[in-house]
Amino acid sequence: MDRKEIKGIIEGILYIWGESLSIDSMAEILELSKDEVKNIIEDMKNEFNYNRRGLQIIQIKDAYQLSTRVEHYDYIKKLITPKNNKGLSNAALETLSIISYKQPITRVEIESIRGVKCDKSINTLIEKGLVEEKGRLDRTGKPIIYGTTNNFLKHFGLRDINDLPKLKELKDIDLLDENNTK
Template structure:
């Protein structure tokens, strides 16, 4: 199968899936190795970007997904009648940042870093599917460990957690 046809098949799979599709799944369907599938998907992503289409191909960890370009969000909201997305409170953003940079992390660790209770912020972030329980700490009480989700990565335009900007060291006051 030629490259253009493989891209068309991958595009159809991504369109039907809706959710991120692991590159290994694309490789299996196309009967190619994962490295070749990876190069194919990157070439496809570049093609979408260079053609300034309404869709873009994004990478999330080791998977790819077709999504609409953020700059067309207002038009999509108008078409669907959806209301503008609600932004997160400062407390939720602080909690989310702590989880993102320290995952897996317990509620107690978050509260120690923030200096305040974070029950509500965690509940909101769980409800919005930006964080999830990733396990339990092997300690008395077996506290829950939290980490970020794929939706977090998509929402903040990250391919993986490694793409988070480096933290700046705090200066003494």
Template structure:
């Protein structure tokens, strides 16, 4: 594998892993290469992101590397997030949002377990629309990101606090999470909590 191919593989892995990032050890295991080789390629790739006029950077957070947007470009990304906030959410995003709203703080893997499918795209959508955010890190292996709702979530649904979330029936089980999400949003609509825009 050439250096360029290795860097392309690293870049792809960082993209696929998303906000959780990937540790150097995980990269080495995935690529079946030594720490020295992978770290050198990663550092050169990270340097190329800082040297070039690019909207992304590679950052290290809690011993994990991830792709993120450059802070100096944040005003553009905020405009995008605010404009897309008005558009509808997919069923997957609605389910994910309901789970996070009621069970926060919660990791992506815990959301995946409740839904029975991967939720990374839905979490990315909800994060980009400022409805959820990182609220910390869980204890344990890899210290996964914990997600919770934002003030924009409360504002969007006309809530003053999370205590105003409509109660869910006690007999709802995890295998019917789609129904749980539908019930959540039906109750929100009946309570006139959606902003009409």
């Protein structure tokens, strides 16, 4: 099988699968090494970008997925019937931020940082698939620990959790904003 045919197969597999597909699964399907599959996917990503195709291949941890380009959103949204899909409240966004930076974390730890109860926010984030239970701590009461999901990474365009902006960078932006408003 030549490289061009392998690229076509990968594109078809990613299209049909719809969700992110691990490099291990693709290597097994194609009967190739993981490194070879990664190299081919990197070539495909470069070709898609160079040719300004309507699709792109995104990476989420060590998995890949076909996606439309962000810059085409305004055109694509014209086709989509709006769902009554509310965004996140400020409370839910604060809770999500704490979980994403401090994970794994318990509800009590989140509440101690926020200073208010956060059961409802956590449930909302779980319902939206942005947060999940990651297990329980081995201490009194066996509290649930929470962390973000792959859906969180996909939603915010992150390859992995290490792609989050560093807290110092965010503080620097806040300071710049404060200086500009004075």
